[in-house]
Amino acid sequence: MLLEVEDLHVAYGAIRALQGITFHIEEGEIVTLIGANGAGKSTTLRTISGLLRPIAGDIRFQGQSIIRTPPERIVKMGISQVPEGRQIFSKLTVMENLEMGAYTRRDKAGIAAAMEMVFASFPRLQERRRQLGGTLSGGEQQMLAMGRGLMSQPKLLLLDEPSMGLAPILVDEIFEIIRRINAQGTSILLVEQNAAMALSVAHRGYVLETGRIVLEGTATELLENPQVRRAYLGG
């Protein structure tokens, strides 16, 4: 197992955002976490990345507990996150943004190779590599955010609502890219509100409701589940 999350409790002061969630990701999988606003999806990702400390429970990456590991070590171990809202460094150029994604790496040749790979996947970023991140369009920013996340060559990529605010054609493109990244060997934890899209690329999924996992199964099972259809697929 690549990642195991076990009975995870996370709170922001008095607000209990996660109340004991358990899930896992196998090597090579795309797993999706779907749920409405405020369900606790981003909180889960932030805790895996080490930005938040859980009040109870455990997270193990390749068998090793990481709940007390600082974020920079977690990136080094092979988990990288593409945060909600993209969070591009607006005053840094496209290339500098990518360099920040490779911040934990010291091998110049490896970084250059990773950048070549990102440019191959996102040719539009290469054309705009000297442009400031903040001047990119929403779709380009999402690509930059994903490229930045790939610069550390992670074993596990955490994606927080990559389709947010994008036109339907771009959403298709982004999901195609997610499939391709996965085909090249990166496991993915995909957080989405767009449940139909998420379940179309994922192998398995979990449904999160106010800090609890209420359903889990393979993507096909969830797509056919009447409860999921009613709540997340519009009928």
Place this chain on the structure above:
Amino acid sequence: MTSITRSLASPKVLLRAVAWAVYIALGVGILWGVVALVRLQGPVFFLQAVLDGLRLGFVYALIALGYTMVYGIVRLINFAHGDIFMVGAFTSFYAITQYKWGFFPAILLAMFVCVLLNVVIERVAYKPLRNAPRIAALITAIGVSFFLEYFTALKWVFSADYITYQRPFKVVVWNIKGILISNITVIIVITTVLLLLILRYIVYNTRMGKAMRATALDKPTARLMGINVDGVISFTFALGAALAGAGGVLYAIAFPQIVTFMGIMPGLKAFVAAVLGGIGNIMGAFVGSLLMGMVDVLVVSFVPMGSRLRDLFAFLVLIIVFLVKPTGIFGEPEVEKV
């Protein structure tokens, strides 16, 4: 439809017009002022004042950059920054006067001591307050400032006396068509420009500099990238202190009377310069400092009793900035993160 758009647009247009009117008035005012000053005492006197103002401005810039970088990264106005500048001046005084060091080793030592001091201050005083309300850190900064001023004024530290600073070189003055330029000015300008070029290189071309800019823009995302944010903050305090330390040495060379309270006024003026340029903006701090240095010297040279009023004028500038453009010359309105 059109009437709605028009009624929405017109106040904006009006505001723009008013802003331009203010800028044009300011421009005309400054031009008129320059002409009036030149006619008052002649062009040589005026140019001399401008030159001296720029020289002072270069020193202010070395302090203002630390203010602005630290503000950019932790949103703290580090009021103790002027006192770091003072420690730089005293360190070089001991190195030069007591141990007969030359200018270069002395300025390097001063920078090193200031870096050490500022990094320790950040760790001990500010870091524990990283998640506290901003006002807590601000009050702490004022406390640290008082501590540095009064602790160093103790008899067995630097003492509270005015001390005469021995320059590590002979002063040479050149007379170019009536305008006096000394080697002090040359040294100040060369040293400052050199340090600014190094700073520019660090901020824009090194891994650490890029991490600094990323951290200033967005701390949580910087952490997600694996940037050690605490390390970057320490580095920023170190960089600011190195510049302030060098500034202290240059200031003492230009005005060779040092005392533990010497950092207060240059510190405050550098702060005004940073605000004038747009706090958090490196280029702004530099331009703001040159302007503040000129305001300082022009007031002393032309306003009756100017040497007493110079500080008043500095704060007048601050008030005008807050009224006309609170974000400063190069500043952009801060976008609150949702």
